[in-house]
Amino acid sequence: MNLNPKLLKPAIPYWIGGLICFEVAIVIIYLGGVFIHREVYPPFDMDGFMTIPSLLQASILLQLSLVYLGMFFFSRHSQERPSPAFWLVQSVLLFYVTLDELVKLHLGLGSSSWMPIAGTKYWIGIYSFLIVAIAVFFFRDFKALWYSSRNLVILGISGLLLAIIGGFGGEIFKHIVLNPLLSQWFPEREVLTWVIEQVRVAFEEFLEMFGETLMLYAVLLFVAKKFEQKHQDFGEK
Template sequence: MKFTVSYSVQAAKRLLFVLIAIEAVLVVAYVLTHMTDSVLSLKLLRKMFDLDGDLSIPAWFSSMQLFVISLLLFLLSVQEKSIPIPTSFFVVGGAVFLFLSLDEGVAIHEKVTILAKRFSFDWMMFRGNHGAWIGSYTLIAVPALWLAIPHLKKMWENYRYAVQMGLVGVAVFVTGAVGLEIASYMFLRESPNTTLYMIEVIFEEFFEMSGVTLMLYAVLLLAHDMCTNQEKASPVYATEEN
């Protein structure tokens, strides 16, 4: 099966900037609703724009982006390919991002911590009995990434810029979702300094959202190149007409 795309690389780049701008607005909304809550008592708005909330607008914003990535990867699984990348690679990738979308939307990872507490798996958790999901997800992610390396190498050879952007997105996302999350568990969750915790939440969640946006941008570039048979070992997008 062969798909065609009707967007340009420049259009994908513009979308990247628009989405990051929206994320900046969500951060500002979070700060304003928290700073004015004691004066205006905007509890509903505070909950809606809570960056640390599981059912908030920022969470659903990221969830929708993850869902679009999943959909694109599923479509690429049936796209005719000029390089030997197995269909299963895209199917599994789509399934992973579909799970992450659901997780972001309904906080599946929090259920892992609840189960760890119920069965007294204290060794899985950080200070304050938080973060059991991190070890569990890591045990799954590391071998999965190891198995994916040969296919990623092949894609690197043919779609290098898209893969580069995807890896940057993953690094930014993991920095927020795992690195800063662990820092908050270890030093800030039990701290009386609410301002410092709020600053940590801003950076953590903005890194998560922008990381997802960069991954979406990378998959859009990949879909564009695969559907137009443009195999590029190095980026030449700068020469494309607006």
């Protein structure tokens, strides 16, 4: 089935806009329960697994994984960069991250002995190493992307940085800064410390979702651009 680039490209902003509106709605409902009823509504628990926020985030990651997999098949007979391996490796990693988001593998929930990175306390370091390793190993592919689609690369990297700040930075801030301060300043005000923690969770998870959505936006625009180029080349022939 051939996708019409004239229909694909204009539809992308609507899809991304819908995802962002859904993410904002989740944050509002989550914080509404925290501030109004002093409880987290279970279906909208942003720190839980198999909840609406985790399913939404997993769906975004899965979309990224499938798009990367599609680009692998699209480019597997091409000699141009990015190489097929570039798309395949990232597709596999993103699929694992999707599973991680669904059942919190890095916390050991819903994991099994054959799953790597499951239940380890070193998950931040492992994920950080994988990100750096991919950047180094596929440096030429990223370089080719930079010269061909600089604006999309900047958009994608911005999304990645936001997701990293939300996922990694939020946890680091919690354990190194927030928890010691709360125990020192509000040792007997459990409700207040709980509310502050929920606000942190909402901010952290929203940054993750929004960052991943920006990454998806950049990748979809790149795919649309590739389809448009292929359509034009086919028309010239």
